[in-house]
Amino acid sequence: MVTKKDYFLVSIIGILFGLLALPILKNIKLFSGGISAGKAALIVFAVFVFANFALWVASLLAKWIPVLLQIAKFAAIGALNTFLDLGVLNILILFTGAAVGYQYTLFKGISFAVATVNSYFWNKHWTFGSQDSANAKEFAQFFAVSVIGLGFNLGAASLVVNYFGAPSGISPELWANIGAVSATLVSLVWNFVGYKVVVFKKKEII
Numbered sequence: 001m002v003t004k005k006d007y008f009l010v011s012i013i014g015i016l017f018g019l020l021a022l023p024i025l026k027n028i029k030l031f032s033g034g035i036s037a038g039k040a041a042l043i044v045f046a047v048f049v050f051a052n053f054a055l056w057v058a059s060l061l062a063k064w065i066p067v068l069l070q071i072a073k074f075a076a077i078g079a080l081n082t083f084l085d086l087g088v089l090n091i092l093i094l095f096t097g098a099a100v101g102y103q104y105t106l107f108k109g110i111s112f113a114v115a116t117v118n119s120y121f122w123n124k125h126w127t128f129g130s131q132d133s134a135n136a137k138e139f140a141q142f143f144a145v146s147v148i149g150l151g152f153n154l155g156a157a158s159l160v161v162n163y164f165g166a167p168s169g170i171s172p173e174l175w176a177n178i179g180a181v182s183a184t185l186v187s188l189v190w191n192f193v194g195y196k197v198v199v200f201k202k203k204e205i206i
Contacts, residue, residue, distance in 0.1 A: 002059040002069065007052060009126055010073075013050030013080045018044030020080075021086030027090045027173040051076065070127060077122040082184050084097055085115035090173075099172040100161060108157045108180065109150065112187075116146045119191075128200045137197060145194030149187040157183035 022040055035043075058072035093099050098107070102154035120142055158180045166175035 002055060002062075006055060006073075010051045010076055012050060012057045014048035015044060017051070017080055017083050017144070017176045020083040021047070023090040023094055023179060024086050028177055029171070029173070041071050056166035060169070073127045074123065077119060077127060078188070079124070081115040082181075084118055085184060086180055087111075087112045088114050088179060093173060093176060099176045104161055104176060105154060105158050109154055111180075112150055112153050112183075116150070120146075123195065123200065130144060142195075142199045145191065145198055149191045149194065151185040152190055153183040155183075156186040176189070 021043060022035060025037055025043075038144060055076070058069050060067035062072075068117040089107050092110065093104075096103065096106065096107075118137075160179035160182050161176055165171055170178075
């Protein structure tokens, strides 16, 4: 059953998602004329509406398949984490102008760490509905899974960006984001399995 709290939380996710998309869009120069205040507001509003609509659809489908509501929450948090990761990365790139080399690896580590901590609290208290405060054992398990995931994430991102390098015609900023997305896909599989089987094993999705 979807509550007002669920819609409130998914609205926060939608707004944050839209705001975090702005530095990413600026860096990859998707809009040739830049992003005006009007465009920025429209992007944030569109994501806000879509997030609420997606949750509403999930709530309807959950009448027949209850697990879909929890999966929808997990997906919403996953989307937020991805854009939090990319958003922090692009903000650091914008402030420093560094999109390659050891700075990129450092920035990617920072952005991934921020997104991982965010993922823990959202999934623990919203997706899996845990009302317990974080305990040492659970956090240690979470930390262990996340550190290994960080290794996969940094390795994949650095391999794409620093080893292969940007192909002709693709800017370093765009390629930095391609590398980050590739890394996210790699670490996503590991993190999902680790969180499901180890950290949140008593509150499984299925």
